[in-house]
């Protein structure tokens with residue numbers, strides 16, 4: 001059987017990419033482009049929307065339509081595109097800085113609005129591009145370039161937030177789990193309504209450096225070990241839970257999306 | 273067909289003007305004194321096949337407008353000072369990406385939260401320079417209900433023709449004053465649509481300007497696949513920070529306004545043929561200035577009025593031409609610093625006496641105020 005490569009969605013002459021060796025972003029890009037191919041999407045029907053940061057550079061590599069916006073606002077740009085042209089497949093790529101640090105408000109409301117976007121968040125617990133500063137997902141006590149003596153703040157659980165805010169589909173995975181990563185992205189793309197795929201990702205260059213995991217392999221092993229099923233997570237002692245995270249599908253429902261409900265509004269407006 | 277005359281306010285006229293111009297997308301966040309534009313759009317858009325979406329803030333509103341415009345919509349939003357401040361960064365995306373859209377700024381008394389229900393005209397410089405980096409923009413200033421309607425259409429026409437965001441800068445007085453107005457029949461006022469690509473999809477690059485300085489803009493979802501970026505990018509829309517590319521990009525963003533300057537700059541003059549004193553006004557201060565000029569003539573002062581319909585690009589030639597013929601010029605505006613007066617000063621130099629009439633207490637300027645200052 002021929003394996004999909006996603007090659008036709010990759011601009012020519014752009015490799016090698018700009019991400020550090022051992023970074024998870026390239027693996028996510030591979031899974032995304034292969035998902036497009038497996039779902040037989042056409043370039044013209046896809047819009048990739050990005051913000052700012054290491055993940056925000058991804059639009060430079062694709063042959064689809066793209067909009068590279070501002071830090072934290074990718075979801076809002078994407079909302080305008082999707083609301084006006086519901087037939088487009090709109091994919092929003094963000095890091096944890098983009099998604100829940102500067103852009104948290106848009107994230108909550110995109111999920112609440114249940115607009116039919118597929119958001120992929122590369123969560124590596126810090127700002128990679130600007131030199132490893134703490135983000136909204138850096139856990140308490142962790143070391144970054146702006147929390148040199150330990151982070152005095154708590155972290156946000158991106159997936160849990162999306163679930164309670166109203167997303168139709170939420171899954172969390174790591175680049176170690178390549179097959180599941182692609183599977184979840186595909187499910188997210190096919191799901192009507194807001195879908196979120198959170199990829200817990202290695203940033204050996206910054207987060208790893210500050211937290212004794214400078215070696216990319218060390219970081220990948222750490223992800224493999226700490227990402228556990230919800231059943232295994234439930235069996236952990238309370239003190240251990242902070243060090244682990246649940247991987248898998250966390251939420252899957254079919255509440256009508258924004259555009260479907262807006263169609264009903266149009267009918268009501270016309271008859272009023 | 274005779275059109276029905278209705279008593280409507282400036283804000284309603286703006287919503288009606290947008291629909292007339294073909295706008296089918298509004299994203300916004302409520303703020304006094306602009307909110308009636310939003311509620312009108314909430315009422316009308318779903319009935320005319322358009323989208324109305326209430327966003328989580330003004331940052332999201334302008335972002336959604338940019339997204340929708342790239343998907344093919346004539347899109348707009350409306351706000352006031354505090355919201356306009358929040359929009360600046362993403363307005364920069366619209367400028368860099370040459371994305372046609374309209375932003376209505378109903379100016380209120382500031383600074384900061386200020387006095388939300390009271391008028392001001394202190395956003396003139398923010399409209400021009402509120403964003404970081406080298407860029408230019410168009411801003412139009414209606415002074416009556418009819419102008420609210422007509423200049424909204426003009427704003428969309430300029431946006432589409434010149435691939436740029438256009439600011440419709442009104443104020444609380446113009447927004448809420450009610451006047452009789454008959455909405456023109458469809459077709460009576462020209463409506464302009466963006467120039468579509470003429471090359472084949474494989475050859476299309478979203479920033480390849482034609483001779484007129486304007487690059488055709490495709491829409492997402494068509495056969496033309498394209499890339500728009502807030503980062504410094506080349507004619508193909510892809511990141512490019514080489515010095516010659518940066519220079520080309522910044523030139524392209526600014527030059528189109530220079531090429532089409534005479535088409536964009538709109539002014540109206542009243543009683544300027546035999547005047548000794550020139551009053552310069554815009555938005556709400558226009559009506560009071562005209563009334564004051566008429567009254568002054570009764571008292572033997574030959575006053576004329578220049579209304580700046582376009583405030584950006586600044587009508588320097590028009591000001592210069594009229595200022596040459598008078599002994600003194602007075603700029604009438606609702607701000608402390610004399611934001612337009614400063615621009616007038618640059619143009620007229622020290623040859624003509626420049627008086628500034630500034631009121632910034634949240635009250636509209638009355639003809640009596642101006643007469644006393646004359």
Ligand code: SF4
Pocket residue numbers: 018019020022023024025054124128129202203204205206
């Ligand atoms: S800094 Fe971190 S997130 Fe950025 S490319 Fe390098 S490893 Fe990846």
